[in-house]
Amino acid sequence: MKVAIIGAGNMGGAIARGLAHGHYIKAQDIIVSNPSSGKLEALKADFPDIRTTHNNKEASEDADIVIIAVKPWKVKEVLEPLRLRQPQILVSVAAGLTFEDLAHFVDPEMPIFRVIPNTAISELASMTLIAARNASDTQVKQMIELFNEMGMSILIEEKQFAAATSLTSCGIAYVLKYVQAAMQAGVELGIKPKDAMKMVAQTVEGAAQLLLKNEQTHPVLEIEKVTTPGGITIKGINQLEHDGFTSAVINAIKASM
Numbered sequence: 001m002k003v004a005i006i007g008a009g010n011m012g013g014a015i016a017r018g019l020a021h022g023h024y025i026k027a028q029d030i031i032v033s034n035p036s037s038g039k040l041e042a043l044k045a046d047f048p049d050i051r052t053t054h055n056n057k058e059a060s061e062d063a064d065i066v067i068i069a070v071k072p073w074k075v076k077e078v079l080e081p082l083r084l085r086q087p088q089i090l091v092s093v094a095a096g097l098t099f100e101d102l103a104h105f106v107d108p109e110m111p112i113f114r115v116i117p118n119t120a121i122s123e124l125a126s127m128t129l130i131a132a133r134n135a136s137d138t139q140v141k142q143m144i145e146l147f148n149e150m151g152m153s154i155l156i157e158e159k160q161f162a163a164a165t166s167l168t169s170c171g172i173a174y175v176l177k178y179v180q181a182a183m184q185a186g187v188e189l190g191i192k193p194k195d196a197m198k199m200v201a202q203t204v205e206g207a208a209q210l211l212l213k214n215e216q217t218h219p220v221l222e223i224e225k226v227t228t229p230g231g232i233t234i235k236g237i238n239q240l241e242h243d244g245f246t247s248a249v250i251n252a253i254k255a256s257m
């Protein structure tokens, strides 16, 4: 199966690297198109078998799957001249562009996927959202397997996309704001910044593993395990609530929809 990636920026570059790393698509079956050369040269340096071009049409014409990874406002001008059609599959990572928008730029009957990874895709640790239109069950399964190679993917309905993007794609920035804030506290308390970063990052990783590896659990249950009655954790938890932590997080997630 041949995959064309149009746009070699943060997302396109990370998807190219993730696919080349995985077992599903061979590096020589990936072609990446981008107007400037630097990002293509960097890709080639990491994966010499990936093919690169400055010509979007050349990249897309033989591709079974075309992944469009340019800024949302460039999608129309980039997609229309490519004249994509069945049996090709279009994958758009452009945030905010709906199936209805995308169908105007290609054969409207062709299979289209909206895919939203987060930046952890570069570490093969993305939470990737997928929605499908005009796709067969086999194509949907294939797309989930493809993006599972770069972390974890989940099939959702298009109407859930804005909320889910806020939780996952913007969410990575919110989690990093927690890490940054905890580091600032640690540094004030005398811990070296690099040590503080490792401590907090591994703690976040541990919290995530507790949830992801135990389907029956819930944050409340895991918090209760740490929170000794009369102990020190409850003092911090209560202070977080006095300072509006839950409310701030809810407001942030709703603000980015």
Ligand SMILES: NC(=O)C1=CN([C@@H]2O[C@H](COP(=O)(O)OP(=O)(O)OC[C@H]3O[C@@H](n4cnc5c(N)ncnc54)[C@H](OP(=O)(O)O)[C@@H]3O)[C@@H](O)[C@H]2O)C=CC1
Pocket (backbone or CB within 6 Å): 006, 007, 008, 009, 010, 011, 012, 033, 034, 035, 036, 037, 039, 056, 069, 070, 071, 072, 074, 078, 093, 094, 095, 096, 116, 117, 118, 119, 169
């Ligand atoms: N960053 C994120 O966390 C997420 C981003 N997205 C979506 O991913 C998409 C890409 O975002 P991101 O990777 O961050 O953006 P970047 O700016 O990093 O990448 C966009 C790339 O598109 C290239 N490009 C510009 N014009 C063309 C063209 N005519 N043909 C081919 N390539 C072109 C740019 O090349 P050059 O630099 O040479 O101009 C650049 O390399 C966006 O639609 C965004 O909504 C989705 C989820 C998360």
Ligand SMILES: O=C(O)[C@@H]1CCC=N1
Pocket (backbone or CB within 6 Å): 095, 165, 169, 170
């Ligand atoms: O902030 C943004 O608009 C992009 C889309 C989702 C994550 N980053």
